[in-house]
Amino acid sequence: MSKPRFVYVTYIETTPEKLWDALTSSEFTKQYWFGAEVRSDWKIGSPFALMLDGETTDSGAILESDPPRRLSYSFKHQKFEELRGEPISRVVFTLEPFGSLVRLTVLHDGFVEGGKYLGAVSNGWPAILSGLKSLLETGKVLAIPRVALNKGFDAK
Amino acid sequence: MNLDQFKPLTVYTIYIASTPEKVWQALTSAELSRKYFSGFAVEMEQKLGGTFIVRAPDGALHISGEVFEYDPPKKLTVTWNVNWPDLVEKLGTTLVTYEIEPAGEAVRLTMSERHDRPLSDDILSGGRTGWPAILSGLKSLLETGKAPQIKMAPPAEMLAALKAMGIRTP
Numbered sequence: 001m002s003k004p005r006f007v008y009v010t011y012i013e014t015t016p017e018k019l020w021d022a023l024t025s026s027e028f029t030k031q032y033w034f035g036a037e038v039r040s041d042w043k044i045g046s047p048f049a050l051m052l053d054g055e056t057t058d059s060g061a062i063l064e065s066d067p068p069r070r071l072s073y074s075f076k077h078q079k080f081e082e083l084r085g086e087p088i089s090r091v092v093f094t095l096e097p098f099g100s101l102v103r104l105t106v107l108h109d110g111f112v113e114g115g116k117y118l119g120a121v122s123n124g125w126p127a128i129l130s131g132l133k134s135l136l137e138t139g140k141v142l143a144i145p146r147v148a149l150n151k152g153f154d155a156k
Numbered sequence: 157m158n159l160d161q162f163k164p165l166t167v168y169t170i171y172i173a174s175t176p177e178k179v180w181q182a183l184t185s186a187e188l189s190r191k192y193f194s195g196f197a198v199e200m201e202q203k204l205g206g207t208f209i210v211r212a213p214d215g216a217l218h219i220s221g222e223v224f225e226y227d228p229p230k231k232l233t234v235t236w237n238v239n240w241p242d243l244v245e246k247l248g249t250t251l252v253t254y255e256i257e258p259a260g261e262a263v264r265l266t267m268s269e270r271h272d273r274p275l276s277d278d279i280l281s282g283g284r285t286g287w288p289a290i291l292s293g294l295k296s297l298l299e300t301g302k303a304p305q306i307k308m309a310p311p312a313e314m315l316a317a318l319k320a321m322g323i324r325t326p
Contacts, residue, residue, distance in 0.1 A: 130171035143261035
């Protein structure tokens with residue numbers, strides 16, 4: 001049986017370079033990642049952090065960095081008590097030119113069977129990546145309430 | 157058909173800056189679907205029990221089914237049977253459900269592809285490749301007014317798995 005993991009594919013009318021910037025710039029992520037900022041120098045082995053309202057919600061280290069093709073980092077949740085016990089997971093972004101588009105594949109794996117974290121990220125990624133696609137294609141951010149991130153996952 | 161036997165084996169969620177009514181229309185209109193679904197036309201009778209057809213760009217019947225749950229603009233379930241010889245007999249019926257919910261000023265669209273038996277990842281790779289392309293195109297069309305052409309081909313691993321089960325493919 002395959003290990004629990006989340007995979008999401010989306011096609012975006014942009015260039016791999018612009019998409020890479022959108023994934024690695026704090027100013028950019030703040031717009032579509034529900035206010036969260038990515039922080040790293042994106043060198044292999046460097047620390048990675050996701051900050052929301054001045055607080056680190058997730059942290060890890062850069063595992064792969066091959067701009068503008070492939071980026072991966074380890075990802076450990078810090079904010080919610082009930083998710084802190086989950087193992088360190090991994091996020092992998094693959095950017096492939098596809099005609100006039102870019103195919104973006106997000107793989108998030110390293111979850112335990114029956115854990116809560118997979119449910120949380122399965123709700124979060126579609127909202128974040130839908131916002132990213134809208135921002136790159138229309139210049140506008142999707143007005144999705146932050147609660148969408150927690151749909152199906154009781155984070156209170 | 158016993159619905160309880162059908163389990164979602166592929167689920168795809170996407171948020172769209174639009175209204176539930178416009179998303180419903182885009183999912184069920186031939187004119188709009190041709191733009192975001194590689195030239196394929198969705199022809200649906202807007203009623204419970206109505207026919208549901210997807211026609212290939214050359215006019216051939218690609219998918220034939222019926223409207224199984226009909227609650228516009230919130231929920232639609234159709235039988236999504238690909239018209240390849242022996243496919244339905246060997247893989248069973250496929251059900252596709254669209255759930256459309258307001259999410260702030262956007263719409264959350266969730267597509268669930270359900271089957272009444274376990275199927276391999278290779279068999280499911282067709283849908284898992286197709287849905288992101290189709291629904292990315294639908295989102296772009298509704299948000300920008302134009303849909304990118306995303307040319308799709310059936311994945312090699314799916315064709316090989318179908319062949320191994322004795323299902324002939326075009």
